[in-house]
Amino acid sequence: MDGFTEEQIAQWGLTFGVGGFILYMVFIIVQLARESKAGKFGTFVLFLVLGFGMLGYVAKQVIAWLLNI
Template sequence: MFAIAASTITDWGLYILLPIFITFLFFIMWDISKKSEAGHAGTFWIFLALGAGSVGFLIKLLMEVAFEKWFI
């Protein structure tokens, strides 16, 4: 059979599938702001509120790469 390690599946999900999902969520936020006619300020707040978790995830990924490259 095809044996794939659990860590491989986790890595694929974390580093490939999750960023694709986050990109799709940003598209959804853009669509929500356009359909609700939120304007510039409303669009800003939609992206700030809903995008904060995604940005935090991306910062975490960058920090992991930096720590692995320079400190370990």
């Protein structure tokens, strides 16, 4: 496909696909906080708890990038 290898296409899809999914999950958390009228502290707790897994994935990508893995 236009000179790209399967590995390059998979890496691109993983990077931008998961990135888009993370942005969508942030949108869902914001909507959940709004609909439940969570307030500032409740919204903070929602982002802390539900966003912790996303933060772990981003940290893994940054560490792999820094170590050139």
